[in-house]
């Protein structure tokens with residue numbers, strides 16, 4: 001059987017299912033191409049002088065790595081000329097990036113975290129790129145509204161596509177356009193993403209959790225209760241042992257959960273009162289992908305995809321992964 005490239009996968013979604021149009025197809029292919037360029041830069045590491053700090057802080061006050069800055073530039077340059085975008089927003093930039101006036105504009109809004117988990121770069125652990133696509137809201141005359149910050153503040157349930165690349169032992173791209181979540185492996189010789197993990201399904205039950213345990217003393221009671229019960233193993237109410245994993249790269253932790261199940265938690269706590277992860281660049285796209293793979297995603301009390309964003313860089317509590325475990329944690333919050 002012939003291999004299904006990302007291009008063929010997208011064309012079939014356009015032609016047979018009318019799930020995407022030509023503009024959205026071009027947009028996804030362009031993001032995927034940028035991810036290949038980022039993958040190359042990550043792989044070269046110190047050989048290309050890419051490691052270490054850029055000497056600047058981002059909008060979140062975090063130290064930017066050289067590869068954060070480079071990845072952001074790669075994504076901006078790749079996407080601003082295609083004529084399919086109204087604006088772009090990045091975790092690394094305070095305000096939306098408008099399309100330069102000498103390029104045509106389109107109907108979509110692209111958001112991205114150019115290099116997630118970038119504290120892992122210098123220690124040679126997996127990092128990745130997360131992206132989300134929204135439609136620019138229409139105004140009364142049928143045209144598109146001003147692509148300012150307000151235009152981006154739509155609930156995650158309105159996303160038309162989301163995906164992430166993980167630059168690990170292999171470079172993988174996971175994508176959803178609303179008909180399941182699908183995984184593609186980068187064939188470096190061919191320069192193509194090949195569909196290798198169609199219709200990913202997250203097992204509903206799991207015995208593996210991912211959380212930064214060093215924050216334990218600051219957690220809220222429902223989270224503390226859930227983790228205590230996992231740690232009690234066969235001697236506790238759960239009656240089974242649990243395993244723990246924490247890569248500190250959301251892309252790698254979520255990829256593992258898509259592959260073999262698990263629950264990922266970055267709850268709010270006394271220090272991170274609203275949570276640590278970003279709603280627009282991390283929680284929303286990952287929630288879309290996880291739900292499309294049969295999993296669930298909540299902030300404890302509400303489905304993440306239902307939240308109405310209040311700011312482009314808003315932080316949020318995240319609990320996602322195997323459905324039955326996520327529902328258990330949500331139940332403890334009630």
Ligand code: F6P
Nearest residue numbers: 116117118212248249250251277
């Ligand atoms: O938001 C960036 C991020 O690096 C995530 O990818 C990851 O899950 C988390 O932060 C790691 O947090 P910590 O530094 O608390 O382990």
